Amino acid sequence: MADTKPQRRVFFRIWDSDVAASFRRSPVAIVSGVVALVIVLAALLAPWIAPTNPYDPSSLNLMDGFTPPMEPNAFTGNTYLMGTDNQGRDVFSTILYGARISLFVGVSAVLLAMALGISAGLVAGYRGGWVDAVLMRVADVQLSFPSILIALLIFGVARGIIPPTQREAMAIWVLIVAIGLSDWVQFARVVRGATMVEKGKEYVQAARVIGVSPLRILIRHILPNVMGPVLVIATISVALAIIAEATLSFLGVGVPPTQPSLGTLIRIGQQFLFSGEWWILLFPALTLLALALSVNMLGDWLRDALNPRLR
Amino acid sequence: MTTPLLSVRDLVVEFPSRRGTLRALDGVSFDIAPGEVLGMVGESGAGKSITGAAIIGLIEPPGRIAGGEVWLDGTRIDTLAPEAMRRVRGKRIGMVFQDPLTSLNPLYTIARQLTETIRTHLDLSEKDARLRAVALLDRVGIPAAARRIDDYPHHFSGGMRQRVVIALALAAEPELVIADEPTTALDVSVQAQIIDLLKEICAERGAAVMLITHDMGVIAETADRVAVLYAGRMAELGPVRDVILHAHHPYTRGLMGSIPTLDHAADRLVQIPGAMPRLDAIPQGCAFNPRCTQAIARCRVERPALRPVAPNHAAACWLADDAEPAHG
Amino acid sequence: MAEPFLTVSGLTRRFDVSKPWLNRVLEREDRQFLTAAADVSFAIEKGETFALVGESGSGKSTIAKMIVGLLTPSAGRIAIEGQAIDPNDPATMRVLRRRMQMIFQDPFASLNPRWRVGDIIAEPIRTLGLMSGSDIAPEVARLLGLVGLSAKDADKFPHEFSGGQRQRIAIARALSSRPDFIVCDEPTSALDVSVQAQILNLMRDLQDEFGLTYLLISHDLSVVRHMSKRIGVLYLGRLVEVADAKRLFHEPQHPYTRMLLDAVPDLALSGRRRKQVSGEIPNPISPPAGCAFHPRCPQVMPACKTGVPVLHATATGMAACILAGPPFAQTP
Numbered sequence: 001m002a003d004t005k006p007q008r009r010v011f012f013r014i015w016d017s018d019v020a021a022s023f024r025r026s027p028v029a030i031v032s033g034v035v036a037l038v039i040v041l042a043a044l045l046a047p048w049i050a051p052t053n054p055y056d057p058s059s060l061n062l063m064d065g066f067t068p069p070m071e072p073n074a075f076t077g078n079t080y081l082m083g084t085d086n087q088g089r090d091v092f093s094t095i096l097y098g099a100r101i102s103l104f105v106g107v108s109a110v111l112l113a114m115a116l117g118i119s120a121g122l123v124a125g126y127r128g129g130w131v132d133a134v135l136m137r138v139a140d141v142q143l144s145f146p147s148i149l150i151a152l153l154i155f156g157v158a159r160g161i162i163p164p165t166q167r168e169a170m171a172i173w174v175l176i177v178a179i180g181l182s183d184w185v186q187f188a189r190v191v192r193g194a195t196m197v198e199k200g201k202e203y204v205q206a207a208r209v210i211g212v213s214p215l216r217i218l219i220r221h222i223l224p225n226v227m228g229p230v231l232v233i234a235t236i237s238v239a240l241a242i243i244a245e246a247t248l249s250f251l252g253v254g255v256p257p258t259q260p261s262l263g264t265l266i267r268i269g270q271q272f273l274f275s276g277e278w279w280i281l282l283f284p285a286l287t288l289l290a291l292a293l294s295v296n297m298l299g300d301w302l303r304d305a306l307n308p309r310l311r
Numbered sequence: 312m313t314t315p316l317l318s319v320r321d322l323v324v325e326f327p328s329r330r331g332t333l334r335a336l337d338g339v340s341f342d343i344a345p346g347e348v349l350g351m352v353g354e355s356g357a358g359k360s361i362t363g364a365a366i367i368g369l370i371e372p373p374g375r376i377a378g379g380e381v382w383l384d385g386t387r388i389d390t391l392a393p394e395a396m397r398r399v400r401g402k403r404i405g406m407v408f409q410d411p412l413t414s415l416n417p418l419y420t421i422a423r424q425l426t427e428t429i430r431t432h433l434d435l436s437e438k439d440a441r442l443r444a445v446a447l448l449d450r451v452g453i454p455a456a457a458r459r460i461d462d463y464p465h466h467f468s469g470g471m472r473q474r475v476v477i478a479l480a481l482a483a484e485p486e487l488v489i490a491d492e493p494t495t496a497l498d499v500s501v502q503a504q505i506i507d508l509l510k511e512i513c514a515e516r517g518a519a520v521m522l523i524t525h526d527m528g529v530i531a532e533t534a535d536r537v538a539v540l541y542a543g544r545m546a547e548l549g550p551v552r553d554v555i556l557h558a559h560h561p562y563t564r565g566l567m568g569s570i571p572t573l574d575h576a577a578d579r580l581v582q583i584p585g586a587m588p589r590l591d592a593i594p595q596g597c598a599f600n601p602r603c604t605q606a607i608a609r610c611r612v613e614r615p616a617l618r619p620v621a622p623n624h625a626a627a628c629w630l631a632d633d634a635e636p637a638h639g
Numbered sequence: 640m641a642e643p644f645l646t647v648s649g650l651t652r653r654f655d656v657s658k659p660w661l662n663r664v665l666e667r668e669d670r671q672f673l674t675a676a677a678d679v680s681f682a683i684e685k686g687e688t689f690a691l692v693g694e695s696g697s698g699k700s701t702i703a704k705m706i707v708g709l710l711t712p713s714a715g716r717i718a719i720e721g722q723a724i725d726p727n728d729p730a731t732m733r734v735l736r737r738r739m740q741m742i743f744q745d746p747f748a749s750l751n752p753r754w755r756v757g758d759i760i761a762e763p764i765r766t767l768g769l770m771s772g773s774d775i776a777p778e779v780a781r782l783l784g785l786v787g788l789s790a791k792d793a794d795k796f797p798h799e800f801s802g803g804q805r806q807r808i809a810i811a812r813a814l815s816s817r818p819d820f821i822v823c824d825e826p827t828s829a830l831d832v833s834v835q836a837q838i839l840n841l842m843r844d845l846q847d848e849f850g851l852t853y854l855l856i857s858h859d860l861s862v863v864r865h866m867s868k869r870i871g872v873l874y875l876g877r878l879v880e881v882a883d884a885k886r887l888f889h890e891p892q893h894p895y896t897r898m899l900l901d902a903v904p905d906l907a908l909s910g911r912r913r914k915q916v917s918g919e920i921p922n923p924i925s926p927p928a929g930c931a932f933h934p935r936c937p938q939v940m941p942a943c944k945t946g947v948p949v950l951h952a953t954a955t956g957m958a959a960c961i962l963a964g965p966p967f968a969q970t971p
Contacts, residue, residue, distance in 0.1 A: 532904050583833040
């Protein structure tokens with residue numbers, strides 16, 4: 001069944017599906033999709049697109065510092081699309097590399113949160129009883145704290161454990177774990193609710209009559225049927241995780257300046273806002289805004305597209 | 312014949328969809344005389360509920376009435392403004408739906424819902440409206456109506472709730488009651504009570520009934536005439552006895568034969584091969600032709616119109632004139 | 640006489656329907672139990688169709704679920720050819736699972752919407768390890784043919800089929816482990832009548848071909864009459880009458896059976912006027928004392944309000960009514 005015909009059929013099915021049709025009809029979805037795609041592609045292809053490599057100290061020229069956008073530098077005569085920062089790094093290039101880190105952290109954190117939340121939700125919803133009670137009370141407790149506080153807490157604990165020499169290298173991973181752990185609850189809740197609905201359906205009973213194991217029922221039967229709402233939350237969560245990463249980096253507890261994410265860039269940029277070098281702040285901030293907004297709008301559209309007909 | 316109370320002419324209801332416009336109802340015409348009970352049967356998707364919804368102007372958008380006319384006692388009602396239509400609903404046409412829970416507001420007492428309906432349509436004081444409401448509840452068989460009127464819908468059992476809904480439908484003395492699967496959600500032993508009640512109370516008040524159901528047994532017991540719908544089109548229309556015992560349309564015959572009965576045990580049931588076509592795949596010619604064992608070439612190209620086959624009895628089949636009226 | 644195929648004795652199931660602990664404490668309420676099935680006993684012969692009829696709350700689906708192992712009985716014993724069904728004994732359950740299957744009411748819910756039809760039908764084969772990989776596809780094709788579908792349908796998804804076709808798929812799945820016993824829980828109540836006839840005919844053909852034993856659960860007396868050899872009538876979790884199908888319809892012994900028969904609409908227009916049936920089914924959490932049917936019974940006697948009648952032999956089979964014979968059980 002692995003020849004090309006089924007694949008073409010799969011493509012056609014996706015193109016012809018209600019979701020795809022609703023995408024084609026929604027200008028907001030198309031614009032958000034294009035914006036998000038451009039940013040993601042630019043971030044992925046940063047090493048080939050970016051005019052300079054901002055991580056390579058040898059390519060930097062301090063004389064290039066504070067060059068305004070689209071104006072030749074007074075000393076070197078170089079022109080930069082979005083200007084340069086205090087160290088002469090090309091802002092456009094740092095944004096491309098920064099978006100790369102922001103996206104990596106955001107997506108990885110959401111994947112972690114999904115893995116945790118889906119597992120907890122499936123088990124709680126299917127088993128019920130005290131397993132459900134314990135998992136959901138933990139979730140309730142966690143929900144009563146702002147997630148940024150949880151992330152800060154995890155970050156603090158991690159700093160205490162990791163030796164100082166490793167801290168810079170580990171910073172990104174700590175950030176992912178911190179954001180991921182602070183975000184699993186909503187996945188768990190939605191999956192739990194959907195699982196409780198699905199497990200009462202007759203196709204699950206049919207599997208139980210044959211003696212299919214609970215684990216297999218959860219993974220092969222129930223999981224595919226609860227993924228719709230999970231995808232919606234995941235999309236919106238990516239936007240929120242990118243913002244959370246930016247917030248933490250802005251507060252100085254995120255990724256180090258040597259490997260700046262969009263949040264780090266904004267933190268650096270805000271120091272120069274009132275001395276007239278507005279571009280160092282403005283362009284990373286706009287990028288963050290465009291990225292988070294477009295992903296969020298995609299999530300909103302996806303929710304509307306999946307909701308009315310498919311259920 | 313007396314002038315009809317309700318007259319539906321060439322009704323067409325369409326639902327625009329991504330894959331083109333779906334015709335849920337295609338040229339349906341029928342009359343209901345004052346005080347008459349017209350049964351409307353068909354399988355799910357045949358368009359029977361949509362017919363009811365179209366008459367009372369409650370087609371869910373984006374669906375719309377794309378053609379035809381609906382006349383109530385000499386007034387055209389399908390073109391009325393929403394506000395005027397709202398006054399017709401409730402006052403002149405009462406409604407009973409399948410699920411009594413959805414037709415009652417769970418947050419209000421029965422008293423409030425009944426008196427509100429009565430006072431919207433009739434010029435009565437609060438006190439008189441309440442008296443009338445109690446009398447109605449009493450009439451539909453709610454024990455201790457004067458006390459129970461202040462209960463909420465969830466205090467009533469399924470059958471009692473459907474009785475309340477019938478009281479609500481009749482509160483403003485309508486000329487026509489549209490009952491859409493009024494007994495489907497109820498237990499067998501309760502179904503009979505509700506059907507009998509509906510029939511009795513409407514006869515008593517001279518209200519005509521349009522009874523929409525998939526249950527031929529209910530129709531057989533209740534209706535004066537029956538309309539059989541298939542794929543949004545009228546297949547057969549006639550007095551209930553004639554249609555059940557001497558059906559002219561092969562679909563009606565198949566439908567009757569496929570119902571198992573208590574009285575004689577058949578070894579095999581008559582079965583109609585296949586299933587009703589989806590609205591996006593209605594075949595050319597007669598919509599029933601791919602499932603019909605008697606189909607001729609003409610059935611596959613030309614759509615038969617509903618034409619008289621006996622007094623007061625019409626069928627939409629090319630063979631209807633020649634066909635021997637078959638026994639069930 | 641040979642041992643019956645399926646024996647059910649004293650089957651009872653109680654559900655805890657109490658409010659959560661905190662609510663109970665605050666509202667000073669006791670624990671509440673719903674007895675969905677009480678002391679139900681019957682036997683099914685090999686190759687016959689036995690039907691359980693009843694209205695909502697009669698416990699017919701609960702009994703079906705206990706028999707296929709979806710629910711654990713609170714008390715009582717279920718045995719297939721002498722071998723007891725015990726959901727906690729994996730070894731015997733493995734053997735029995737192959738032999739018994741279930742067809743569900745709603746063909747729109749009983750097939751996993753994300754699975755291809757071929758995988759749905761093959762699931763029992765794969766789970767029970769009945770065949771090796773390369774034999775499965777031809778077997779699925781054979782099963783599809785058996786239920787009147789085409790082998791090509793294996794690659795499609797359930798939403799591409801109508802309700803009747805889906806029920807055929809569900810039947811093919813039930814047949815895939817080559818069972819000898821199938822529990823059919825309202826197999827046609829979600830279908831239109833013309834499609835119902837197709838499914839009922841198919842079920843009969845398959846029974847003739849494979850010598851299947853059916854337990855048919857239904858609220859529709861005409862379907863039950865058409866399909867079954869013997870019938871058990873349930874009311875509020877108790878079996879009130881068991882009899883041969885023909886005799887049950889001609890000479891009902893229990894007043895409830897009579898009432899159910901009277902409530903069936905007369906399609907033949909024979910002029911038989913159906914009798915008004917009074918009252919509704921009581922709340923099963925707090926059923927009436929004595930015979931649960933007594934508040935609705937036209938022939939009620941003082942003794943009915945205190946003693947619970949047990950099943951005993953009558954002219955046609957068995958009935959649990961004081962009018963059909965003397966004995967009472969001890970008042971609980």
